Structure formats: C-alpha cells, structure tokens
Amino acid sequence: MTGPANPAPEPLISAARIAARVDELAAEIDVQYAGVDDLVLIGVLKGSFIFLADLSRRLTVPHRIEFIAVSSYGDAESTAHPGDVRLIMDIRHRVYGSHVLLVEDIVDTGHTIAYLQRLLAARGPASLRTCALVRKPERAEVEVPVDYLGFDIPDVWVVGYGLDWAERYRTLPDICVVHPEP
Numbered sequence: 588m589t590g591p592a593n594p595a596p597e598p599l600i601s602a603a604r605i606a607a608r609v610d611e612l613a614a615e616i617d618v619q620y621a622g623v624d625d626l627v628l629i630g631v632l633k634g635s636f637i638f639l640a641d642l643s644r645r646l647t648v649p650h651r652i653e654f655i656a657v658s659s660y661g662d663a664e665s666t667a668h669p670g671d672v673r674l675i676m677d678i679r680h681r682v683y684g685s686h687v688l689l690v691e692d693i694v695d696t697g698h699t700i701a702y703l704q705r706l707l708a709a710r711g712p713a714s715l716r717t718c719a720l721v722r723k724p725e726r727a728e729v730e731v732p733v734d735y736l737g738f739d740i741p742d743v744w745v746v747g748y749g750l751d752w753a754e755r756y757r758t759l760p761d762i763c764v765v766h767p768e769p
C-alpha cells in the first residue's frame with residue numbers, strides 16, 4: 588500500500604516489556620478460566636493477530652481461536668455517523684454457551700469494542716470478557732469494560748506488534764510512535 592513518506596517510528600514499549608506483560612495477562616486468564624473447557628478467543632482483525640498469537644501460546648487453559656473483522660466508516664461515508672462500525676467478517680462457529688474472550692490490539696474511541704460486545708452478548712455466550720493490548724484513555728468516547736489490559740498509553744499514533752500506519756509497521760517487534768504528516 589502506498590502513502591506519504593515514512594515517519595520514523597520511535598520506540599514506546601519494548602518487545603521485552605510486551606512479552607513480560609503478555610506473560611502476566613496469560614497467567615491471569617489461566618486463573619480466571621481454570622477448569623473451563625469451552626473458552627473461545629476471538630481476535631479482532633487485523634491488528635490483534637500478533638498479540639493473539641503470543642497470548643494464545645502462553646495460555647495453558649484449553650481454548651479455540653476465532654477471528655472477526657470490522658471496519659469503521661470513514662469520513663467519505665456521508666450517511667454514516669461517527670462511531671458507526673460494520674461487520675466485515677464474522678466468526679466461523681457459534682459461541683452460544685461458550686466462554687468468549689475478545690482479543691483486541693487497541694481501544695481508541697471504544698466504538699469497535701462496544702459494537703463487538705453488543706454483537707457477541709446477543710449470541711448467548713456463557714461469559715464475555717475483553718482483553719486489549721493497549722488503550723488510549725484520552726480518546727475514549729464510550730466507556731467499555733476491558734477485563735485484561737496490557738498498557739494505557741497517551742494519545743499518540745502507535746505502530747508495531749500488529750498495529751499499523753497505512754498498513755505499514757505491523758511487524759515491528761516494539762510498539763513505536765509515529766508522527767504522520769498532518
């Protein structure tokens with residue numbers, strides 16, 4: 588994907604800190620779901636793919652993996668309202684009666700997670716919780732429960748560890764800050 592000239596990413600959270608935090612989150616999740624045999628991790632594409640891969644491999648509790656994809660309406664969608672979210676790709680198998688853990692890379696305004704929590708709650712899971720790698724409290728437009736959180740970060744554009752800027756930098760090992768040209 589082409590775009591403006593590359594802004595230089597500056598490290599914000601090192602790969603080592605991320606790994607240590609993912610270990611802690613996995614340990615918390617293992618305790619929470621001890622004895623559960625129908626846990627489903629639902630990764631929100633695309634940004635969660637690396638976080639989900641690492642988190643799921645650190646869990647000892649048995650679980651299955653699903654993916655879901657959503658998109659925010661851009662400004663070009665003149666009939667859309669701010670915060671409108673649409674489903675691009677649904678999960679493959681039903682979650683009725685299962686314990687669902689949504690896995691998200693970033694909670695920004697909160698609209699995406701709010702939408703997904705409503706969508707999945709309506710399907711009758713045994714429980715529904717959310718795990719997010721990073722959150723920007725200053726950007727919150729809706730309050731959403733985040734049961735497992737990696738890091739709160741300031742209102743900066745972050746890339747790496749799954750997060751992108753114009754589809755770039757997703758595979759950087761650290762979470763970094765970029766300063767896109769206005």
Ligand code: PRP
Binds near residue numbers: 631697699700
């Ligand atoms: C990002 C992120 C979340 C959402 C959070 O997705 O992965 O899903 O935005 O924003 P919100 O809290 O304001 O709703 P993005 O649209 O960048 O897609 P991507 O994951 O495919 O990069």
